[in-house]
Structures are given as C-alpha cells and as structure tokens.
Amino acid sequence: MDIVMKLASKKAVVIFSKSSCCMCHAIKTLFYDLGVSPAIYELDEEAKGREMERALQSLGLNPSVPAVFIGGRLVNSTSTIMSLHLCGSLVPMLKEAGAIWL
Structure with a gap:
C-alpha cells in the first residue's frame, strides 16, 4: 500500500494501468486530450506490479485498473472519471490539482 500511495502523490495525475486494458x-487518451x-x-x-495491484484492490477497486489519482486522492476508475x-x-x-492551466 505504501508504494501506491507514495507514487500517487508524486504528480498531479497518476494512473495505474495495464498495457493490454482497453x-x-x-x-x-482522455487525459492526454x-x-x-x-x-x-x-x-x-x-x-512490483502485482503488489501494487493487490494494494489497489484493497482500496476497493475491482477491477483494479484503471486507477486514477488526482492531487494524490483516489478518484476511482473509468465510470467515475x-x-x-x-x-x-x-x-x-x-x-x-495543478494538472492543467486552461
């Protein structure tokens, strides 16, 4: 859990993902756009991907990805975003969160 929370607070927007997940x-793509x-x-x-995935699941995410953190706070997954x-x-x-300046 510590590694996920530490990574989640390093940047304004953090996404935990899997390369094969549509x-x-x-x-x-939404965030890039x-x-x-x-x-x-x-x-x-x-x-440590499997360890991070278990930590995300312990936060109540099922499926565990995509997991989006904005400003260090879990915003949840696809439907919420x-x-x-x-x-x-x-x-x-x-x-x-300082991720965009529009």
Whole structure:
C-alpha cells in the first residue's frame, strides 16, 4: 500500500494501468486530450506490479485498473472519471490539482 500511495502523490495525475486494458487506454487518451501529462504505471510492466495491484484492490477497486489519482486522492476508475468529465467537474478538479492551466 505504501508504494501506491507514495507514487500517487508524486504528480498531479497518476494512473495505474495495464498495457493490454482497453479501458485504461481510453482513460489515458482522455487525459492526454485534456492536455494532462499524467504519471502512468503499467502494472503488467512494473517489477512490483502485482503488489501494487493487490494494494489497489484493497482500496476497493475491482477491477483494479484503471486507477486514477488526482492531487494524490483516489478518484476511482473509468465510470467515475467519465461521469466527472460529462458533468463538467473533471476539468476544475484538474485545474485545482495543478494538472492543467486552461
């Protein structure tokens, strides 16, 4: 758990992902399209990826990816991010975290 929380607080937006996950790809694309440069940790390519995945699951994420942290806070996964974006709340959150300056 410590490694996940430490990594999650290193940058304004942190995404824990898997390289073969289509929903992870969609979330990463959304953030790139919004002008965000997130830190991305591909759990299937990280040495401690399985440990990080178990930590994300212990936070209640199922599936464990994509897991998005904004400003060091877990925002949850795909459905939450998409809902925030559609209702207009995601961009203000990103501005507040210092991820974008629009």
